[in-house]
Amino acid sequence: MAYTLVVKSLLLAVLILIPFLTNSYFAYQLGLYLLYGMVGQGIALCWGKGGFLPLGQALFFGIGAYISGTILQDSVGWLSVISALILSILIPAFIAGLVGLLVFDRQIGSGPYFSLITLALSLLGYQLANSQVWITGGFNGLTGIGGLPGIDSYGSLYFFIVGALAISTFVLVYLIRTPFGQLLEAVRENEERTQFLGINTSLVKAAAFAISGAIAGLAGAFFAPHQGIVTPQVVGFILSAELVIWAAVGGRFGFIGPIVGAVLIGFLASGLRDSFAYWEVGVALVFILVVLRMPGGISGMVTSLLRRFNIDILSNNVSSRSQIIPKKNNLRKPVLKFDNVSVKVGNVSILDNLSFTIENPGVHCLIGPNGAGKTSALNALTGKLDYNTGNVYWSGKSLKGIRPFRTPKIGIGRKLQVPSIFSNLTVRQNIDIAIWVNRLNIKHLFSVRPYSWGTNLLKDLEESFPFLNKTDVHAGTLSVGQRQMLDFAMTVLAEPDLILLDEPCAGLSKYETEKMILAISKLAKTSKATFIIVEHDMHVVELLSDNVFVMHQGKLLAQGSLEEIRANKEVQVVYAGGSK
Amino acid sequence: MEALITFVLNFIYSSATLALIVLGLAMVFGLLGVMNMAHGEFVMLGAYSAYVVQSLGLNFIWAIPISILVCVIVGWLMEWTIIRHLYNRPFDTLLATWGVAILIRKGIEAIFSRDYKSVDQVMPGTIDILGITYPSYRLILIAIIILLFVTLFAWYQKSKTGLRIRAMVQNPGLASAVGIDTSRLSTVTFIIGVSFAGLAGVLLAPLVRVEPYIGLDYLLSSFFILIVGGLGTLEGLLIGSAVIGGSDALISTIFDKTAGYLSVLLLSILFLWLRPDGIYSRR
Numbered sequence: 121m122a123y124t125l126v127v128k129s130l131l132l133a134v135l136i137l138i139p140f141l142t143n144s145y146f147a148y149q150l151g152l153y154l155l156y157g158m159v160g161q162g163i164a165l166c167w168g169k170g171g172f173l174p175l176g177q178a179l180f181f182g183i184g185a186y187i188s189g190t191i192l193q194d195s196v197g198w199l200s201v202i203s204a205l206i207l208s209i210l211i212p213a214f215i216a217g218l219v220g221l222l223v224f225d226r227q228i229g230s231g232p233y234f235s236l237i238t239l240a241l242s243l244l245g246y247q248l249a250n251s252q253v254w255i256t257g258g259f260n261g262l263t264g265i266g267g268l269p270g271i272d273s274y275g276s277l278y279f280f281i282v283g284a285l286a287i288s289t290f291v292l293v294y295l296i297r298t299p300f301g302q303l304l305e306a307v308r309e310n311e312e313r314t315q316f317l318g319i320n321t322s323l324v325k326a327a328a329f330a331i332s333g334a335i336a337g338l339a340g341a342f343f344a345p346h347q348g349i350v351t352p353q354v355v356g357f358i359l360s361a362e363l364v365i366w367a368a369v370g371g372r373f374g375f376i377g378p379i380v381g382a383v384l385i386g387f388l389a390s391g392l393r394d395s396f397a398y399w400e401v402g403v404a405l406v407f408i409l410v411v412l413r414m415p416g417g418i419s420g421m422v423t424s425l426l427r428r429f430n431i432d433i434l435s436n437n438v439s440s441r442s443q444i445i446p447k448k449n450n451l452r453k454p455v456l457k458f459d460n461v462s463v464k465v466g467n468v469s470i471l472d473n474l475s476f477t478i479e480n481p482g483v484h485c486l487i488g489p490n491g492a493g494k495t496s497a498l499n500a501l502t503g504k505l506d507y508n509t510g511n512v513y514w515s516g517k518s519l520k521g522i523r524p525f526r527t528p529k530i531g532i533g534r535k536l537q538v539p540s541i542f543s544n545l546t547v548r549q550n551i552d553i554a555i556w557v558n559r560l561n562i563k564h565l566f567s568v569r570p571y572s573w574g575t576n577l578l579k580d581l582e583e584s585f586p587f588l589n590k591t592d593v594h595a596g597t598l599s600v601g602q603r604q605m606l607d608f609a610m611t612v613l614a615e616p617d618l619i620l621l622d623e624p625c626a627g628l629s630k631y632e633t634e635k636m637i638l639a640i641s642k643l644a645k646t647s648k649a650t651f652i653i654v655e656h657d658m659h660v661v662e663l664l665s666d667n668v669f670v671m672h673q674g675k676l677l678a679q680g681s682l683e684e685i686r687a688n689k690e691v692q693v694v695y696a697g698g699s700k
Numbered sequence: 701m702e703a704l705i706t707f708v709l710n711f712i713y714s715s716a717t718l719a720l721i722v723l724g725l726a727m728v729f730g731l732l733g734v735m736n737m738a739h740g741e742f743v744m745l746g747a748y749s750a751y752v753v754q755s756l757g758l759n760f761i762w763a764i765p766i767s768i769l770v771c772v773i774v775g776w777l778m779e780w781t782i783i784r785h786l787y788n789r790p791f792d793t794l795l796a797t798w799g800v801a802i803l804i805r806k807g808i809e810a811i812f813s814r815d816y817k818s819v820d821q822v823m824p825g826t827i828d829i830l831g832i833t834y835p836s837y838r839l840i841l842i843a844i845i846i847l848l849f850v851t852l853f854a855w856y857q858k859s860k861t862g863l864r865i866r867a868m869v870q871n872p873g874l875a876s877a878v879g880i881d882t883s884r885l886s887t888v889t890f891i892i893g894v895s896f897a898g899l900a901g902v903l904l905a906p907l908v909r910v911e912p913y914i915g916l917d918y919l920l921s922s923f924f925i926l927i928v929g930g931l932g933t934l935e936g937l938l939i940g941s942a943v944i945g946g947s948d949a950l951i952s953t954i955f956d957k958t959a960g961y962l963s964v965l966l967l968s969i970l971f972l973w974l975r976p977d978g979i980y981s982r983r
Contacts, residue, residue, distance in 0.1 A: 173795065226972050232735035232794050233972060236923045240965050243916065247958040357916060361802055368795075397810045404803035411795045412782065 128289065131376065135282045144275060151278045151346055153386035154285050158339040160367035160378025161292055162332030167364075168372035169296060170328045171308030172224075175235045176242025177363050180212035180333040182249065182355025184340025187211060189262045189350040190255070201268055208341035209334045216333025220326030228311050228321075242360045249352035261351030265344050273345055281342050285379070288335050292375045295331070299556060300565045302545070304328050306553050309542035316502070316536070318528030318557045318614070365407045371419030380418055441574025445559060447615060453515045454531075454617050454650050455479050460510035461500055463674075470496045471507065472674035478667075483644050483651040485661045487685075488671035489694060494654045495537055497671070498620050502527045502534050514618065528557050533616030537623050537654075539603035541610070543596030547588060550595050550610060551578065557614035577643075581609045584639040601632040608636065612643060621653045625660050637663050658682075670694075702832050707953075709829075711946050713838045716845040717904055719941040722922040723852070724896035730931045731869050731889050734783055734793045738801035739922060740915025742771050742894040746901020747910045748808060751817045760822045763902045771898035774804070775891045783890060784883065801915065809912040819905040841903055853934060865889060921948070924968040930975075943967070 135154075139147040159181050167173045191204040219241065220234075227233045249256045256262060267273040271280065295301050306314045307321045314321050344350050353359060363382075370381020385403065392399045410417055416424070456478045463471040471493050478484055486494050499505035501512055503522040512519040514530060527534065542550050555573050556564075564570045582588045585605045587598070595606060608624055624640070625633045637660060644651055644664075655661050661668060661682060668685050670678040678688045685691055725739045749767035753760065778800055786793045823837040856862040868875040868882045876882045897918075908914065921944060929940020944964055952960030 171791070173791075175798070222969055222973060232737075232790075232923075233927070235794060236735075236920065237965075237969065237972075239916075240920050240924075240968075243920065244958070244961060244965055247961060251956065251958050361798075364798075365802070398807075400806035401803060401810060404799055404806055408782065408796055408799035408803065411792060411799055412785070 124293075128293075128376070132282070132286055135285075136279070139275075139278055147278045148274050148346075149387070149390065150383065151281045152343075153383040154281050154379065155339040155343050155346070156363060156366060156386065157370075157379030157382035158285055158288050159336045159363050160370065160382050161288055161375045162335040163363060163367040164372045164375055164378045165292060165296075165304075165328055165335075166325075166332050167367065168374070169301065169308065170304045170325055172325060172329075173235045173364070174238045174329065174332065175364060176238035176240070176245070176357065176360045177332065177336055178357070178359035179238075179242045179245040179355050180216055180336035181340040181343065181359070181363075182245060182350070182352075183212045183215070184208035184337030185343045185350045185354050186249070186256055186262060186340075187337075188341035189265045189344035192265050192267075192345055193262065198269055205338070205341050208337045210337075212337030212340075213330045213334035217326050217330030220329035221322065224322035224325045239357060239360070242355065242357045245355035246352050246357065249355050256350075256352065259352065261349050262344075263349050265348050265350065267345045267348075271345075273348065277342070277346055281346070284338055284342060288338065289375050292331075292335075295566070296375075298566050298568060299552075299560055299570050300324070300327070302549055302553060303565075305545060305549075306542050309544055310540050312524070313536065313540040313542070314553075315523075315525040316527065316534050317553060317610070318525055320523075320525045365403060367417075368407055368410050369417050371417030373416055374419050377417055377419030384418070439568075439571045441572060441578070443569075443572045443574065445555070445573050445575050447576065454481055455513070455515055456501075456618060456650065456652075457513040458497070458501075458510070459513065461497075461507050461512060462509045463496065463500060463505060463507045469674050470505075471500060473510070474671075474674060474676055475510075476669060476676050476679060478650060478652070480667075481644075481648050481650045482667070483640065483653060483665040484667045484669065485665040486652055486654045486669045486671065487656070487658075487661060488677070491673075492671040493674040494671055495622055496674075498534065498622060498652070498654070501620070502532060528614055528616065531617035532620065533557075533611045533614050533618070534620040535607050535611040535622055535624060537626070539600065539607040539627075541595045541598075541603055541606050543594065545595060546591060547593050547595055547598070547606065548591035550606060551588065551613065554610035554613040575613065575615075577613060577615060577647075578609075580642070580646075581613070581639070584635065584642070585609060600627040601629060604628055605632070605636065605639075608639070612647075615647065615649075617649050619649050619651045621651065623654055623656065625655065625657055633657070633660065640664060705830050705832050706834070707949075709832075709834055709838075711942075711949055713842055714949050715938075715941045715945040716842045717900065718921060718925060718945045719938055720845050720848065720900040720903070721897060721918050722925045722937060722941060723849070724893040724900075725919075725922045726926060726931065726937055727896070728890055728893035729926065731865060732783075732787070732886055733790055734787070734890070735790065735797070736890075736894070737794060737798040737919065738778070738804060738915075739894070739897055740917065740919035741801050741804040742775070742897035742915075743901040743904070743918045744808065744910075744912065744915040745770050745774065745804065746898035747819070747905040747908070747914065748812065748817075748901075749898070750819045750902045750905035751812075751910050754819055763905070764899065767898040767902045768895050771895045772891050775894035776887065778894075779887050779890045784887070787886070801919075805912050805915065812912070814912060817910040819910060821906050837906065844903065849934070861885075861888075921945075921964070924964055927968045928971045 138150060159177055163174060163177055187208045188204040191200050219237065223234045223237055250259055268277060268280065271277050303314065303319055303324050307324055311321050340354070343354065366381035366385050367378040368381070369385060370379065371377025389399065414420060458474050458476050461471050461474045462469070474493070474497060486497070488494055496505055500507050501519060503519070503524045503526070506521070514532065517530070542553070552571060555575060555578065556570055559573070560570060587602055588606065588609060595603070598606060604624060604627060608621065611621070612619060625636050628636060640651065641664060643649070653664060666681045668680065668682055669676060670685060670691050672694050677694065678685055678691050721743055725736060728734050728736045728739070746767040749770055750760065750763040753763040753766060782796045782800065783793060786796060821837060823840065825836050826833040827836045827839060829839070856865070864875070864880050864885055868880060868885050872882050925937065925940035925944045928943050929936035944967070947967060948960045948964050951963040
């Protein structure tokens with residue numbers, strides 16, 4: 121961390137000194153590229169950190185520019201300047217947040233929908249800017265925009281721009297170190313898993329997009345006095361595309377990269393655009409190359425170069441878990457009831473009048489041949505699968521229509537069949553996110569305090585699985601067995617009352633399986649939670665549980681102790697073949 | 701009454717052209733899972749082929765083979781150098797094809813300049829139909845598009861290649877295990893998809909302003925149609941084209957072009973919100 125702070129302070133010092141070292145025209149040009157770089161920082165927040173790409177970011181830049189331009193046209197007091205700044209930040213942020221909420225709530229992942237809708241919005245903005253002449257001045261633009269009071273647009277305005285850039289950099293760097301930033305990265309890594317950890321991921325993404333809109337608006341607010349004119353090109357798709365290219369080439373995984381990209385390509389373009397007809401084609405080629413071959417862009421290359429000399433500028437100092445969070449109280453009525461649940465897709469019956477009740481805490485196993493509907497039953501229970509008829513009740517409440525991210529709040533924890541962890545985050549970061557489930561509120565979201573949280577359960581788990589102590593290791597480098605164990609640890613760290621484990625021992629060695637069984641039975645003894653474990657390995661079932669449910673073709677076939685199940689004729693038919 | 705018939709014919713005409721453009725995008729997105737952000741640029745390449753053919757003084761009909769040749773070459777290059785390596789990385793395909801879109805746009809801009817080009821009407825006459833006079837070129841266009849759709853649909857359902865493509869979409873691993881060359885099939889599908897876009901560009905060229913940036917509009921309207929109609933069925937594609945083309949035409953006539961565009965955008969967001977899988981969905 122110390123390194124990056126030094127590097128950033130040095131860069132800031134250089135930026136402040138530039139007007140004294142070069143001519144004022146150079147600083148004036150640089151000011152414009154720094155503003156574009158600020159917009160690029162917002163793109164980096166969405167794209168590099170959040171994993172979704174806004175293709176119409178110029179819209180927010182342009183809205184900021186039009187708002188501040190309109191206000192500065194009329195009056196020249198500091199009060200109006202400040203109101204211009206505030207409006208230029210808030211209005212784009214609001215629009216971005218609203219669009220984000222609308223789109224993200226229905227589309228999980230990085231799909232094309234968000235990108236294309238932002239592109240469409242930018243095209244719409246361009247059309248509106250051309251047609252709504254009474255607001256924007258139409259094709260000729262908003263002209264006669266005054267500078268800030270007493271500030272020379274070709275001189276000292278530059279320092280204000282550097283100031284705004286310093287603020288946006290500081291805010292973003294801080295933000296990404298808070299739990300909010302870590303959750304945003306978790307969404308990029310695995311959105312579904314993040315939802316099962318109780319996070320409303322569409323809200324997190326929309327908030328990040330709103331912040332990027334706010335920064336773009338702030339940059340636009342300075343663009344108007346800097347240029348003295350605002351034309352429809354400022355909201356348009358061409359600038360939007362260029363902003364994405366600059367951020368990509370400079371490096372989208374940090375907040376310095378986008379500035380480097382904007383400044384570098386900006387100066388090169390001003391020198392070469394007119395003399396070299398295929399300049400823009402060349403830039404597009406470089407962009408494609410960056411996408412295919414070096415996603416980190418220029419700053420990614422610099423980082424890996426420094427790493428060769430053993431200078432790791434990305435390492436974070438890890439705070440110790442000094443604050444032990446007490447265990448939460450168990451639910452009073454941990455009763456799970458499937459009441460005639462049926463799911464049909466087309467002609468295929470996935471669940472067929474499934475009914476069973478679990479009233480006692482402890483370990484219950486769910487077995488059945490492949491395709492019996494075991495995972496589907498868990499999906500119905502956690503809001504992943506909508507059922508046509510019947511209902512599921514948990515501690516007396518209906519779970520019909522529940523959203524996955526709400527399930528942790530009512531005490532349900534779920535481990536998915538495929539070990540789902542955040543590969544590009546460290547083990548420590550994975551565990552942090554799991555500890556935050558149900559414990560993090562809005563206030564904590566933007567403070568670094570939650571990093572010091574620990575629980576007694578975590579200490580127990582670290583005893584069972586010592587690798588959980590290896591804080592610096594990226595989760596993606598773990599073995600399959602360790603991933604299962606980490607996933608298991610993350611599921612139970614929220615201390616749920618109903619723990620759903622979908623094949624926790626799949627892919628484990630014999631030794632690892634023993635360790636996992638030990639950890640589960642230890643937790644079952646101490647926690648009073650209800651476990652439902654989907655398992656194929658009868659050895660595991662035998663060791664863990666004396667209450668077994670057998671499913672076949674979407675129905676409950678049998679229930680009882682393992683002895684009873686083994687003696688059951690129908691179960692034998694299903695498993696061993698034969699006829700009734 | 702006459703105004704109504706004119707409107708209905710205009711509506712059919714605009715839905716048909718949109719359907720032709722979206723067809724290629726839907727093939728590539730639906731079958732290969734590739735959101736080709738450069739799809740509109742292939743429409744643009746088709747339109748420029750028509751312009752070049754006319755500037756050389758050749759018969760307009762030459763534009764069709766030339767545009768298809770151009771699209772096959774560019775599409776093949778694109779599949780070979782970029783798409784092929786990204787089949788399981790949809791987000792990277794989005795980015796890379798977006799880069800290609802900019803590349804093609806800027807390339808055309810560098811060669812032909814930013815100015816509007818106009819392609820002369822091939823068939824300037826009108827036909828009397830249902831009591832009104834209507835441009836004959838548009839009617840012929842509608843007929844060609846319907847014919848094309850019927851042929852493609854029959855080919856996809858009946859031909860061996862169609863069967864292989866369907867097998868590949870359902871289970872690529874199994875398809876290649878039973879001896880289907882899925883990588884070649886993907887290339888072919890991609891090239892056919894972009895060639896349809898190029899063909900649409902030729903047919904539309906006499907009716908629109910030809911400039912380097914027209915592709916974006918076509919990409920976005922195709923995308924809106926996919927949202928409304930859903931992926932995977934021909935009915936959805938046609939209904940989506942009708943809904944998007946119809947509302948755009950209607951609102952644009954009553955208010956202005958911007959309002960039409962706004963209505964289409966809002967409609968798409970509404971559909972995304974209420975029916976994320978579109979009107980006709982496979983699920």
